[in-house]
Structure formats: C-alpha cells, structure tokens
Amino acid sequence: MKLYTMPGACSLASHIVLEWIGKPYQAQKLNHDEIKTPEFLKLNPAGAVPVLEDEGWVLTQNVAILNYLADRFPDTGLHGDGTPRARAEINRWLGFLNADMHPSFKPLFGATGYLEDEETIERTKANAKATLRILFERNDTQLARHAWLAETRSGADAYLFVMTRWARAMGIDLAGLDHLNAWFERMREDAGVRKALEAEGLS
Numbered sequence: 293m294k295l296y297t298m299p300g301a302c303s304l305a306s307h308i309v310l311e312w313i314g315k316p317y318q319a320q321k322l323n324h325d326e327i328k329t330p331e332f333l334k335l336n337p338a339g340a341v342p343v344l345e346d347e348g349w350v351l352t353q354n355v356a357i358l359n360y361l362a363d364r365f366p367d368t369g370l371h372g373d374g375t376p377r378a379r380a381e382i383n384r385w386l387g388f389l390n391a392d393m394h395p396s397f398k399p400l401f402g403a404t405g406y407l408e409d410e411e412t413i414e415r416t417k418a419n420a421k422a423t424l425r426i427l428f429e430r431n432d433t434q435l436a437r438h439a440w441l442a443e444t445r446s447g448a449d450a451y452l453f454v455m456t457r458w459a460r461a462m463g464i465d466l467a468g469l470d471h472l473n474a475w476f477e478r479m480r481e482d483a484g485v486r487k488a489l490e491a492e493g494l495s
C-alpha cells in the first residue's frame with residue numbers, strides 16, 4: 293500500500309491509521325505544487341490528498357480510505373465489533389468530521405480570499421472560528437461519555453486529531469473543552485500517532 297500525503301493535511305488521518313494497522317506501507321510526502329502536477333492529477337483529478345494505492349487500485353476521499361483500511365484489516369478492531377450499528381456509529385462521526393467540520397475550516401485556509409476586501413475576509417474567518425468552536429463542543433460532549441469518538445478507537449479519532457491540531461495552530465478557542473483536550477493529549481502520546489507525525493516532519 294502507498295499513501296500520498298501532505299504534512300499535517302487531512303491525509304495525516306489515513307497515515308495514523310496505517311500506523312495503527314502496523315502492516316508494511318509506503319508514505320509519499322508531497323507539497324502543494326506536487327499535488328497539482330499532471331502525473332498526480334491522473335491519480336486524483338481533484339489535486340488533493342489523501343490518495344491510497346493498493347495493488348494497482350487507486351482510492352481517494354478520506355472517509356472511503358479510512359473505511360477501506362478498517363474493512364481490509366478487520367482484526368485491528370477499527371470497525372469496533374463490526375456490527376452494522378458499530379460501523380454506523382463510526383460513519384456518523386466520520387460524516388460529521390468530513391462534511392460538517394472539515395469544510396468549516398475553508399475560510400481559515402484562504403477560501404474567501406476572492407472577496408478581496410480585508411475586513412469582510414476577516415469576518416468570514418471569525419465566523420468560521422465561532423462555528424468550529426460549536427462543532428468542537430459536540431466532540432467534547434461525546435468524549436465526556438466515551439474514551440473514543442465513536443466509542444471504540446477508529447479512523448474518526450485520527451481525523452479529529454488532525455483537525456484539533458489545525459484548531460490549535462489557528463487559535464480556535466478550545467478552552468474548557470476538557471474532555472477533548474485530555475483525549476488530544478492521549479492521542480499525542482500514542483505510538484502510531486507519534487510515528488506518523490515524525491514521518492511527516494511534524495511534532
């Protein structure tokens with residue numbers, strides 16, 4: 293298996309899960325220019341990471357990759373007990389992370405730059421931060437009840453870890469979200485998380 297990743301990007305979630313699985317894989321680190329080359333666009337026309345190659349088959353989209361890896365290595369327990377309910381619980385959170393949380397970061401990554409007016413752009417950023425605070429509160433409430441986001445450790449934890457890193461770097465207010473912050477510290481100490489971070493040149 294080969295994962296195409298950009299340091300600290302959402303592809304870090306798939307990278308962490310590959311470490312948790314513990315089977316041989318290769319991680320190809322790319323920069324923003326390299327994911328826009330004709331060669332890479334053949335793999336993913338969206339010019340985005342993550343991309344996973346497995347035996348000549350190419351898979352894109354973080355949620356699909358995280359689910360595929362959990363299905364391909366069922367012994368890792370990344371799909372909980374594998375029942376429809378456990379899998380749905382994980383997908384509920386993956387959906388929340390990928391469809392609700394991840395796009396909410398876009399203004400903070402420059403998506404509203406086309407507005408050109410600095411004051412308006414700043415308002416979109418402030419709004420994104422306020423929205424994200426509310427979304428992180430939902431994770432905190434869930435982590436108050438369970439050790440892991442979807443009750444058992446899954447790709448959802450790896451994905452939330454990536455976005456919590458972004459939030460900290462961007463000064464999103466996570467004060468008082470004690471369960472989220474304690475979970476983040478636990479994740480940061482995890483051997484697989486540390487290895488994936490190190491491989492991407494991050495601390």
Ligand SMILES: N[C@@H](CCC(=O)N[C@@H](CS)C(=O)NCC(=O)O)C(=O)O
Pocket residue numbers: 298301302303327339340341342352353354355390
């Ligand atoms: N829907 C895609 C989104 C992937 C995505 O947004 N990747 C970002 C990194 S977090 C990327 O590669 N962005 C490059 C760009 O947009 O130019 C997924 O979930 O895999």
